[in-house]
Amino acid sequence: MADQYVVLANWDVDAQLWYVKATDIPGLNVEAETLEAFRDIVADLAPDLVRANLGAAPSAGMQPIIVKAETQAGEAAVAKV
Numbered sequence: 687m688a689d690q691y692v693v694l695a696n697w698d699v700d701a702q703l704w705y706v707k708a709t710d711i712p713g714l715n716v717e718a719e720t721l722e723a724f725r726d727i728v729a730d731l732a733p734d735l736v737r738a739n740l741g742a743a744p745s746a747g748m749q750p751i752i753v754k755a756e757t758q759a760g761e762a763a764v765a766k767v
Contacts, residue, residue: 688710688749689749690749690750690751690752691709691710691711691732691736691749691750691751691752692708692709692710692751692752692754693706693708693709693711693714693716693728693732693751693752693753693754694706694707694708694709694754694755694756695707695716695721695724695753695754695755695756696755696756696757697755697756697757697758699758701717702719703717703718703719704716704717704718704719704720704721704723704724704755705717707756711732711735711736711739711740711751712735712739712740713735713738713739714728714731714732714735716728716731721753721755724753724755725753728751728753729751732751733748736748736749
């Protein structure tokens with residue numbers, strides 16, 4: 687298991703939503719209208735995907751999930767889930 691998992695969120699100007707640009711969590715595909723909603727969905731889905739796709743035991747402690755967000759203007763934010 688990794689020390690932490692990273693999810694790179696990107697803002698789609700045309701669609702007006704955040705989406706997963708890159709992640710090391712297999713199967714994690716998220717879209718949301720706000721960054722807060724994006725973070726909440728990641729927090730809800732990621733632990734199960736890590737267990738199912740990376741073989742982590744259900745009783746094992748979950749490693750931190752870091753959401754890094756960026757826009758086309760180069761703005762960035764980081765949040766720990």
